[in-house]
Amino acid sequence: MTIPAPRQRKNREHRERVGLLMVHTGDGKGKSTAAFGMAMRAAGHGMRVVIVQFIKGSRDCGELHALRRFPEITLHRAGEGFTWEVRDDDRQAALARWGMERAAEALAAGVDLLILDEVHIVLDKGFYDTDALLALLAARPDGVHVCCTGRRAPQALVDAADLVTEMRLIKHPWQQKIRAQRGIEF
Amino acid sequence: MTIPAPRQRKNREHRERVGLLMVHTGDGKGKSTAAFGMAMRAAGHGMRVVIVQFIKGSRDCGELHALRRFPEITLHRAGEGFTWEVRDDDRQAALARWGMERAAEALAAGVDLLILDEVHIVLDKGFYDTDALLALLAARPDGVHVCCTGRRAPQALVDAADLVTEMRLIKHPWQQKIRAQRGIEF
Numbered sequence: 001m002t003i004p005a006p007r008q009r010k011n012r013e014h015r016e017r018v019g020l021l022m023v024h025t026g027d028g029k030g031k032s033t034a035a036f037g038m039a040m041r042a043a044g045h046g047m048r049v050v051i052v053q054f055i056k057g058s059r060d061c062g063e064l065h066a067l068r069r070f071p072e073i074t075l076h077r078a079g080e081g082f083t084w085e086v087r088d089d090d091r092q093a094a095l096a097r098w099g100m101e102r103a104a105e106a107l108a109a110g111v112d113l114l115i116l117d118e119v120h121i122v123l124d125k126g127f128y129d130t131d132a133l134l135a136l137l138a139a140r141p142d143g144v145h146v147c148c149t150g151r152r153a154p155q156a157l158v159d160a161a162d163l164v165t166e167m168r169l170i171k172h173p174w175q176q177k178i179r180a181q182r183g184i185e186f
Numbered sequence: 187m188t189i190p191a192p193r194q195r196k197n198r199e200h201r202e203r204v205g206l207l208m209v210h211t212g213d214g215k216g217k218s219t220a221a222f223g224m225a226m227r228a229a230g231h232g233m234r235v236v237i238v239q240f241i242k243g244s245r246d247c248g249e250l251h252a253l254r255r256f257p258e259i260t261l262h263r264a265g266e267g268f269t270w271e272v273r274d275d276d277r278q279a280a281l282a283r284w285g286m287e288r289a290a291e292a293l294a295a296g297v298d299l300l301i302l303d304e305v306h307i308v309l310d311k312g313f314y315d316t317d318a319l320l321a322l323l324a325a326r327p328d329g330v331h332v333c334c335t336g337r338r339a340p341q342a343l344v345d346a347a348d349l350v351t352e353m354r355l356i357k358h359p360w361q362q363k364i365r366a367q368r369g370i371e372f
Contacts, residue, residue, distance in 0.1 A: 010244055018231055018359075018365070020359060020370060022215075022370075023203060023356075024216060024356070028352065028353075029208075029218075029220070029225075029349065029351045030210060030216055030220035030351050030353065031189040032221040033218040033219075033220040033223035033224055033227065034215070034216035034223060035223075036223045036226070036227070037221075037223025037224075037226065037247075037249075038218040038219055038223075038370060039223045039321065040222070040223065040249075041219065041222070041247075041249050041370075042248060042367060042369040042370065043248075043252060044248035044250070044251030044252030044254075044369075045248040045368060045369040047369045051263065052330060061227075061229060062226075062227030062228060062229075062230035062231040063223075063227050063232070065230030065231065066226040066227055066229060066230030066256075067230075068230075068253075069255040069256070070255070071263075078213075081323055102227040112369070113369065113370070126215060126349075133280075140227065145370050146235040147371075155347040158321030158356070158357070161357060162271050162357070162359045163357060163358055163359050164216065164356035165214040165215045165216050165354065165355065165356060166214065166353075166356050167214075167220075167295060167351055167352075167353055167354075168212070168351065168352040168353075168354055169351065170209075170211075170344070170350035170351060170352050171344070171347060171348070171349060171350040172349055173204075173206060173348045173349050175234060179204070181204060181206055182337065183228040183230075183231040183233045183298070183299065183331075184206060184208075184224060184227075184228065184299070184331050
């Protein structure tokens with residue numbers, strides 16, 4: 001895999017730079033959106049970003065259009081649909097393994113920020129082993145940030161994380177029978 | 187104010203389009219990041235976005251660099267620093283009023299998504315009246331989405347909102363004395 005060269009890397013060797021393991025979990029909105037926002041913010045700072053998007057399969061997705069403007073961001077799509085859409089567990093597990101290989105490659109290639117979108121679902125459903133992911137992340141180079149998203153983050157991942165945010169659903173338009181809005185929710 | 191023309195507006199007249207009032211609150215990370223991610227996603231769909239950023243004053247901010255790639259997004263900076271940085275309440279209130287004027291202009295000019303970043307702090311501190319903001323938002327054109335962020339969303343705003351997400355702090359690197367990381371937290 002090739003990662004485009006960054007535009008600026010001023011702080012590459014900065015001593016205070018620590019690679020954070022971040023977790024966005026909970027049943028509310030904004031877990032993936034905050035991760036994608038973080039990716040674009042990091043790209044704005046000239047950092048190299050790899051996103052592995054598990055589970056989700058939709059192609060009419062505003063994020064994908066937006067990401068085209070960021071050559072610093074590489075997106076690997078390791079999903080074909082949520083578990084109620086793709087019922088073949090072997091296929092889901094194969095896609096998950098493919099995605100984890102992309103993640104391992106990104107870490108080896110010197111990425112600055114790795115986002116594993118919806119990976120918690122992959123782990124929760126047993127499509128990939130949590131301990132294997134933790135081992136991969138523990139062995140990552142110093143200073144590499146990782147952000148994992150999805151409902152039901154495994155406790156072992158929460159325990160290993162530096163920053164954990166729970167997005168809590170307080171009120172949702174589904175409850176008022178308003179359809180998901182293009183550009184806002186997808 | 188001029189808003190750049192959108193690249194595509196296929197769904198402009200779509201009947202099922204409903205203007206959502208969204209609230210990101212809580213003491214966790216990701217409130218603004220998810221809003222900025224939403225802005226970039228909406229821009230990816232060709233929607234016109236205006237962000238009024240209250241309170242925050244920093245200029246070394248990855249979001250600002252990232253937003254330059256989105257001519258659909260107009261940013262108005264109505265802040266100079268958090269309340270512990272700018273202690274002159276009259277000045278904060280004047281900046282808040284200036285920001286609200288930009289918001290009103292955006293609504294009148296036909297924006298698709300209006301983001302009021304950190305506005306909850308403005309309301310909570312009394313720099314602007316919550317009822318005045320609610321009246322402005324209630325009178326907005328059909329189909330215009332609004333997203334408000336910040337800690338301590340006023341209850342009246344939560345009551346009026348269609349979608350409310352609380353970002354809860356579960357674990358934060360400050361607790362482990364790790365410095366805020368460029369590209370990740372700012």
